[in-house]
Amino acid sequence: ERERHTDSAVDLDLSSHRAALGEHTDIGDVADGLKTTLRDYVRQRGFVRGGELQTVDDTVLAAAELLHAVDVFDRARDPDDAARLYVLELLRGADSGDRPDPSSVPDSMTAARGLAYASVLSRFCSDLGTWLDDNPDPAAGRVRETIATHVKRVEAIHGDVPVAESEALVTAARDLVTYLVDGDEASLSTARDRLARLG
Numbered sequence: 001e002r003e004r005h006t007d008s009a010v011d012l013d014l015s016s017h018r019a020a021l022g023e024h025t026d027i028g029d030v031a032d033g034l035k036t037t038l039r040d041y042v043r044q045r046g047f048v049r050g051g052e053l054q055t056v057d058d059t060v061l062a063a064a065e066l067l068h069a070v071d072v073f074d075r076a077r078d079p080d081d082a083a084r085l086y087v088l089e090l091l092r093g094a095d096s097g098d099r100p101d102p103s104s105v106p107d108s109m110t111a112a113r114g115l116a117y118a119s120v121l122s123r124f125c126s127d128l129g130t131w132l133d134d135n136p137d138p139a140a141g142r143v144r145e146t147i148a149t150h151v152k153r154v155e156a157i158h159g160d161v162p163v164a165e166s167e168a169l170v171t172a173a174r175d176l177v178t179y180l181v182d183g184d185e186a187s188l189s190t191a192r193d194r195l196a197r198l199g
Contacts, residue, residue, distance in 0.1 A: 006046025006127045012063055012095040027087055031074040038067040047127040055177040056124055062094035064116035072112045082106035102163040115159025117166045121151045124173055143176050146195045168194050
């Protein structure tokens with residue numbers, strides 16, 4: 001039987017875009033090329049590798065967020081300094097998996113983070129559903145469905161949720177992977193509790 005595989009062994013390297021930005025003063029000058037690189041990377045990322053379930057890692061989250069943040073910044077008529085600095089912070093660390101702290105997300109970028117994380121978690125839920133076809137676990141399946149329901153709601157309102165909610169969904173997904181990979185029952189309970197607090 002062929003092993004399930006949704007994740008490509010692809011690296012993210014943003015050094016050329018950082019260098020290009022060093023030669024320009026405007027993020028808009030490098031936006032198109034940067035978005036292409038990020039889109040290609042995110043598209044090739046999944047959560048099953050050689051039949052093994054993978055967790056939701058910081059690099060794919062940061063890459064997806066930078067993709068959405070650059071898009072928001074590029075479309076803004078008069079982006080503020082907080083948004084500019086935030087995009088630069090993401091660009092500086094996304095390829096090494098550095099995610100800005102939730103408390104540092106400016107209001108203008110809250111929806112970008114929400115939508116980015118929802119897009120990653122949507123793929124995660126899809127891949128996990130496929131993985132669970134081969135490794136049935138009804139309890140995990142129910143938690144997966146709850147995450148997927150929250151993700152659909154976030155997508156429906158274009159990511160406009162508190163940063164803490166985006167973070168809670170990611171952490172619940174990671175708890176679920178810990179349960180499935182390590183057999184840690186406490187992580188399953190933690191995931192359920194986290195999701196219940198979201199309502």
